Structures are given as C-alpha cells and as structure tokens.
Amino acid sequence: MTSTILELRGISRSYAIRQGLLGRKVRFRAVDDVSLNVEEGRTLALVGESGSGKSTTGRVALGLEPPDDGTVRFRGAALPEIDSPAWRRIRTQMQMIFQDPLAALDRRLTILEQVREPLDIHDIGPTGEREAVALEMLNAVGLGTGHATNLPGQLSGGQRQRAVLARALVMRPALLVCDEPVSALDVSIQAQVVNLLMDIQDRMGLSLLFISHDLKVVRQISQRIAVMYLGRIVELGETQAVLSNPLHPYTKALVSAVPVPGRPTHARIVLEGEPPNPAARPSGCAFHPRCPLARSECASDIPQLTVRRDGGAVACHVVASGKVCA
C-alpha cells in the first residue's frame, strides 16, 4: 500500500464578488467540502469543466491560498501559514506548474538565470555549482544547453513549459501540482510534455496532482481520478475504472464527449443548458438541472460521496439507490 503525501480534508473556499456597482456582495463557493489524497509517487488527476473549482483546489493544496474550512496535510503535518518563513521553506518540496508558461517566466531574465533562481532563494548547494546544477536540470527536461542563455520570448511554447518544469524540479520537490500544464500547447507538443512528465516522475519519484479538462491526457498520465462539478467532487476512483465505466451521470457525459474512432456519434450524451453560475448554485445536487436521471430528492438533498466495493466513490442519489446498474 502506498503512503499518502498530501491529504485534503473537507476543504472549502469561497470568494466574495460584488454584482454591479451598488449590488450586495455575494459569496460563492468555488470549492465545497473537497477531500482528496495524493499518494506518494503516483498521480491523481483532477478533472472538470472551467469554473468547477479545480484550479482553486490545486492552489489550496499547495498552500498558495488558505482554505476557509478544512485542513491540508503534507506528509502528515498541516501546512504553515502563508508567506511565513516555514511556508517559504516548504516550497522546496511542493511546486506548481502553470498553464501559461510565458506568463510564469520573467521575460527579462535568461532561462538559466531563472532555473538557477530557486537554488539562490533557498541557498541550496555551493554558489559556484548552482549554474552546473541548473544546466543539468535543463538537460534533464530536454532543453539543450544551447537554450540556456535565451530569453523566454525566444523559445517555443513547449520549450517554455520545459523551462518552467526545470525551474520547479531543480529543488528536487516531492510533490508537483500541474494546473492545466499542456492545455496551452499544440497537440503534438502536449504528448511530448506529458511523456516528459511521466518520465521525470519515474526517475525522481514525484507525486503529481494533475489538473486538466482533457480526459485523453488524464487517461495517459494518472492512476487515480477525481471529477469535480461546481466545487464538489462527484466521482473518485481508479482512472481506468472511472473512464471505462463511469457511474455518475456527469462523468458519463464527460467521457462520452471524448471522440473515439469508430464509435457512432449518437452515443454522445449531450448535456442540456449551460453550467450554472457558481454564485447561484442549484439546491441539492448541483448537477440536477442538467441531469437526465434527476429525481425529486436530487433537488433537495446534497448527495454525499459514498465509497463503493471497487474502491471508487460516487456522489449521486440515483447511483446509490442502485436503480442504474453499473
């Protein structure tokens, strides 16, 4: 049995938004009672449409934002307070990969300077050797030393993401949170970066929390998957099991939206309506206005995640009552 490196328990995070100039402040829950485990050396994928709270969950998991409720434990210890010295120190063990690598890099500094910077910040290793360590890491992510003196603007998208990866990995972290790391890249480059991530994970024993909306990528990289809808986890389980046999109606719709060669297109489940505004969350199960199986109780009671025999968990009244067999 693998050990847990990161544990989220009952995380909630809400933001206040003002509607209109004189409108009242409305609090909306971006993340609502989310519990997750990331296991040592394995990958947990977090999927959902935009606005489902997956990025917020990732930021809370890394301690970049405080949760309003619930606890985040890294290697059994609660995360230190944001911007405290202890918080800065723990950055060496947990790192973030961003969606837009160009925005995440300082345009005025060379790639080498930026990859070296974490070592300077945390005073890792002798000053004279840091450059060599940074160069070695650039090689490890497949960016030749020829690019070391380039500015971010002179690199392609895939190369920039490799540079961001090198900067995060140069401190030898144990946990990497990737927030849509490949969605800004070309499809051909996506595969390269995903393969690189998996390769590095093997070599360095990294644990990954992989946030994405792309089920094809998720299928390739992750062992476990959590599906989010409007801030709540609706289904959780082994990636293969969930993707081949989705139980929650929302997961079913997501999976059916991935085009598969040979499958007739009418097998797709097309959801009606738009994802509702998180500020005006439907009562009960947030998915019920769009759910093809919705019943009366779905509009009143919030379904809880219930663990099933195969280790997966689903939050759905209909599935729990066994009316729809898996």
Next chain:
Amino acid sequence: MRTKTGVAVQIARSSDASKRRRIPLSVMVSIAWIVVVLLVALFADQIAPFHYTSLNLPDRLIGPFDPQHWLGTDELGRDVLSRLVYSVRISVVVALAATVISAILGTTLGFMAAHFRGPVEHVILVLIDFQAAMPFLVLSLSVLAFFGTGLPLFIALMGLYGWERFARVARGLALSAAAQGYAGAVRQLGASPRRIYLRHILPNVLSTLIVLMTLTFPEIILMESSLSFLGLGVQPPMTSLGNMVGYGREYMTRAPWIMLAPAALIVLTTLSISLLGDWLRDGLDKGLR
C-alpha cells in the same frame, strides 16, 4: 566569397539606415538640446563668463548682441547669459531631484499597496485620490508661505509632485504581475517580497516608470518656474529660470531680453523632454505588441 560579403555589407547598411530612420528629426534635436542643457548645468562654473551676482551698475540694461554681454545685462548690470547658465543648473537640479524623489516615493507606495492589500492599500489609494484632487500649486503655496523657502524644503515639496501617478502605475503593474504572471510564480518558489519586487517586478516596470518620469520632469520645471515667478520658489540672490522670468517682468517693455531668454529656455527644454518621452512611449508600446 566576394558577393557574399557584398550582400552582407548591403544588409548591414540597410539595417543601419532603417535604424537611423526610426529616430525622427524632432527627437534627435530634442536629445541634442537636452544634452546641451545637461552639459551647461554640469559645467556652469566654467561656461559662465561672469558670476551671477556680480553687479556692474554703469552697464545696466545693455541690449543683447553686445560683444561683452551676448544676451545683454539686467537692471543691476548683471550678465544675463551668466545668470541663465546658473539658472539652468538650479532648475535642472531641482527638477531632477524632485522627479527622482517623486518616482521613488510613488513606486514604493504603489508596491506597498499591491503587496499588503487590505487597509494599507485603502489608505494609499485615498492618499492618491487626495493628491490628485488637490491643486498642487495651492498646496505648495501654503506650505512655502508657512515654512519659509529653503532650497531643501523646496526640493522636497516638488518631490511630492506627481507621485500619485507613479503609485497608480506601479500598483497596477505589480497587481497584474502577481495575479497570474511571473511574480506569482516566483513567490510560489519561496522568494522573499524584497526579491520579488526588486529583482523581478521593478526591472519589468522600469521602462514604463522612466516614460512617466519624462512626463513629470518638464511639469516640475514649470511648477518651479511658476512658484519662483510668484516669489515663493528659489530666492535671490540665487537664481533660477522662473525666478529670472519673475524679476524680469518689471522690465518687460524696456528690456524684454531679461525675461525672454529664460522663458525661451523653459519652453525649449520642456518641449524637448516631452517629445523624447512621447517617442520613448511609442517605442515601448511597439515593443510590447
């Protein structure tokens, strides 16, 4: 081989030419004028033919183009050219020091607002609005009337001019850098705020701030001139451009050169810096696109 070098030379020449063409004539002239003004300010002691206080009553109100006094003399027989040279020094020192103070003060407050958010940001934003809403001339008039007119106090007061613009720009740029961009990424690497602001945000916003300085600098020269003209700026026997205009106005009909020389210098210098700043801003916008 020969043709290759020939082509290379041609390419080099054409790229040179295109670079040169990119600087318009007006900007070239402006730069030249600013350099001349700075040199005059720097070497005032060597350039000025007379000391700016040396009186020569028999030679009062000599017109310009006199072999001894190129720009004539004033009502006390002081050489206008020499006084102009020293005035440039004082005015440039005041404006430069004040611009730098204003930029540093504004940028620091802007970064503080972006960093601390919450109540600190509110207080700074209220200060910014207060500064923007307050007619600066009225503020400085009252301060100078109450606290006297020493040069250090005067420079410090001028240093308050325009800081709110630096603060606004610095706060906005720092916020956007922190929200999504490199500043947030560096923070998440564990960098201290000092490192984030000095090593990352400041170099990235410096070009914008420098353009802002080229806007503030001429305004401070004008402000200094107005206050000196009103008799509350640089005090005699010290001399500045505005001070010369102010005291020359009594002789405007009889000896207009006393006033026209510094007035022309003010116009030319502020115009040059504005043109240069305008061109710099256009260039930066292009670079960002």
